[in-house]
């Protein structure tokens with residue numbers, strides 16, 4: 702137990718990016734400082750401090766058409782099981798209710814135990830996969846630079862709402878690239894410990910797998926991808942080519958889901974972004 706109790710929920714600012722990164726790094730997550738800056742500048746991020754030390758966070762990121770994502774729900778190890786995550790998520794839900802937003806999140810198994818009692822219900826499932834050592838280099842299909850507009854349009858049809866602001870910020874970061882190959886498009890960006898592939902949009906699993914193969918042959922990695930579980934052929938193809946399933950995520954929605962996307966993506970932008 703810590704010597705002092707964290708007192709109040711506070712709203713954090715961009716100056717808290719480093720402290721936020723300490724929390725996500727403690728949890729072993731892949732976010733970098735640019736991710737934290739995005740949440741802190743574009744979203745509402747609540748936190749709790751113990752003295753000067755930031756000990757917990759939760760973020761609400763508004764998207765379009767009345768949708769928002771809750772993420773970065775983190776409580777440092779010695780402050781867990783005191784109701785802090787519940788209070789911070791509740792604060793996010795209050796803001797969402799004031800603004801008339803439907804809230805979504807992608808929960809770790811520990812997170813799902815917090816969100817269920819708050820009223821979140823499960824929707825689709827994700828699997829996080831890691832590729833540490835790509836299989837030997839060799840000939841691969843051509844990989845072209847993709848366009849932000851095309852990525853944003855396909856992402857919007859897969860999500861059911863527009864996320865141009867997010868995708869535009871991602872693609873402008875040093876180390877990011879949008880790649881496409883025939884009827885597929887994906888975004889690749891830096892993370893703290895691994896390059897991340899997603900969102901990845903395609904018509905068919907074989908096309909999605911070919912794009913992933915071309916990407917991992919074009920750089921050294923290591924790699925992370927968050928695959929949609931119902932894309933079974935894609936998931937089993939990744940495993941067959943050396944990717945390891947690290948953990949599940951459960952997508953959950955608070956209140957009735959007002960959107961019904963035409964076809965889910967093959968891989969998402971990340972559990973923290975949806």
Ligand SMILES: CC(C)(COP(=O)(O)OP(=O)(O)OC[C@H]1O[C@@H](n2cnc3c(N)ncnc32)[C@H](O)[C@@H]1OP(=O)(O)O)[C@@H](O)C(=O)NCCC(=O)NCCS
Pocket residue numbers: 728774775776777780781782783784785786787788807808809811812813814815
């Ligand atoms: C998940 C996490 C945010 C929970 O924070 P917390 O402040 O301990 O959560 P709360 O105290 O509000 O928990 C509320 C309830 O959720 C359940 N719960 C929370 N953590 C649990 C765990 N590890 N195992 C089982 N149940 C758990 C319990 O029912 C708990 O109530 P109780 O303590 O009265 O039994 C924290 O463990 C954490 O930061 N984990 C690592 C990062 C992570 O996975 N974040 C969630 C991302 S979706």
